[in-house]
Amino acid sequence: MLGSDYDGQNCSIARTLEVVGERWSLLVIRDAFLGVRRFDDFQRSLGLSRNVLAARLTRLVELGVLTKVAYSERPARYEYRLTDRGRDLLPVILTLADWGDRHAPNPAGPPRVFLHRDCGGHVDARHMRCEACGADIDSPRQITAPPGPGAKSAPVPLTAAE
C-alpha cells in the first residue's frame, strides 16, 4: 500500500510533487495557464468527475497555487486564477511538454506550440528563452500557445523504448 505522501524524503522535488504530483493536478494547472478559469470549463476540458475536480481545485487553492475569486455575487460564482506561486510553475509545465514532444511525439506534430509573444519565435523550453531573438522567458505573459499541427489528431499511446 502506497502512502499518501513522500514521507521521509528531504527533497525539494518530493515537496513539489506534494503540490503537483496528484493525478490531474498538473493538467488543471496547464489549463489555468491556457486561460481556463471556471469550474465548468475545467470540467469540459479535462473530462474528469466533478468531485475529483472540486477536490483538486480546493487543494490547489489551499496550497496557494490558485486563488478563488468571485466574479458574480447573485448568484455567487467563482473563478480560479493562478497566483504568483502558480505562475512560477511555468518552467515545469513547459519542460514536461517539451519532453513529451521529443520522446512521445504526436505523429502530426505537437498539439500546441509555444511562441514568444514579442517576436513570434519558438520558445526553447529547456532554456526558457526565445530561439529567434534570444530573450529570456520569465512569465507566461511573454508566451502565446496556439494550436500546433497535431491539435486535431487523435492522441497516440505512448510507445516504449525508441
Added chain:
Amino acid sequence: MLGSDYDGQNCSIARTLEVVGERWSLLVIRDAFLGVRRFDDFQRSLGLSRNVLAARLTRLVELGVLTKVAYSERPARYEYRLTDRGRDLLPVILTLADWGDRHAPNPAGPPRVFLHRDCGGHVDARHMRCEACGADIDSPRQITAPPGPGAKSAPVPLTAAE
C-alpha cells in the same frame, strides 16, 4: 474512480505524465541522476516496498527511460542506468527542485545544490545555464549536486499559501 491514464488528453504534458506521473517514478529518476544504480540502493534511498519499486523500475525500463544492465553473471545481478531519453528529463527534475526550493523551502536551505562542474557556479534551473559563467547546461554531466545547507535537517511539511 480515477482512471489509470489521461485518456482523451491530446497533450504533450499528459503524455509525459504517463511516464513520470506515477507516484515515486520521478524520485526513482532523481536517484538515477544522483548515481544510484542498484535495486537495494534505490530501496534504501526511497524506503518504499520492494514490490512497488520493482514495478516502477520495470515500467521505466519498458518506457525506455532506464536500461537494465548485467554487472555480474554469477550470480546474475543487474543495475539500472538512465538512457538518453531518461537524461533528457534533467530540465523537468531541476525545475521541480527549483520550485520546491522557492515555494516550499527547507528553513535550513536547500537539501541539495546544483553547481556547474566547470566553474562551480550555481545552476539557474529555470534557464538551464550557469549563473556565474553563463554556459548553457544541456547534460547532467555538466552538473555536480552536493548536499546543501538543508541536507541534515528534517523535512518540513509543505505550508499552504504564503
